[in-house]
Amino acid sequence: MQIQAILENIVSDNVLHSKWLNTLSYMENAGAKKISASEHKEQVNLIILKHAAEEHRHAYYLKKQLDKLDGNLCKTYTNDELLTPNHTKFYLNALDVSVCRYLKQEFDLTGYELKFAAYLFVTYAIEVRADELYPVYQDVLTKAGSKVNVKSIILEEEGHLEEMINQLQTFSADWEKHADIVVKIEQHMFADWIQNLGKQVS
Numbered sequence: 001m002q003i004q005a006i007l008e009n010i011v012s013d014n015v016l017h018s019k020w021l022n023t024l025s026y027m028e029n030a031g032a033k034k035i036s037a038s039e040h041k042e043q044v045n046l047i048i049l050k051h052a053a054e055e056h057r058h059a060y061y062l063k064k065q066l067d068k069l070d071g072n073l074c075k076t077y078t079n080d081e082l083l084t085p086n087h088t089k090f091y092l093n094a095l096d097v098s099v100c101r102y103l104k105q106e107f108d109l110t111g112y113e114l115k116f117a118a119y120l121f122v123t124y125a126i127e128v129r130a131d132e133l134y135p136v137y138q139d140v141l142t143k144a145g146s147k148v149n150v151k152s153i154i155l156e157e158e159g160h161l162e163e164m165i166n167q168l169q170t171f172s173a174d175w176e177k178h179a180d181i182v183v184k185i186e187q188h189m190f191a192d193w194i195q196n197l198g199k200q201v202s
Helices: 003-011 014-037 046-068 085-107 111-144 151-171 175-201
Strands: none
Touching (some): 003 014, 003 111, 003 175, 014 085, 085 111, 085 175, 111 151, 151 175
8 A cells, every 4th residue: 555545544534643643753752862862972063952852843743733633642652552553663773773784884883983873874764754754644634634734844854854965975975875775774664664554554
């Protein structure tokens, strides 16, 4: 099932839609925590702080959107209030582990240097995904006449992608070659996640 068809099924059902918003909120929150975990104890630049703050705000914004559906649903991030909870909860960590393994092999990095490189490439792949997923979701919301809106997130995610590209250009002259491999790793994981999501909502 295509992502648009899956999202149409989700948006047409308030309970599924609430769980979907909550799932996105969980993933944004997990991303913010992952960014913070990659920080150096002292050498923290403005972009990292900005990214962590904005991902946390996205998590909050998506959670607040639940009020437009049914404020009594999805108060927490427990499994019964998420879609494909097991895949969702391990998604970012599994991606991080795979990317760390690849970067360690390619650049012989350890410690903070490995954490920071993983932050750059994992965040890039996630921003590429967000730039594809959120506009499709917004189109489905608009067509359904939903009160839910993610336009502000779309604009910020586009800005994040540009910032990640700038940082990656500084990190490595042939960053695109490595970024393409990382994106392929993410695509494989996303395909698995979407397949499970499709089974749950069909």
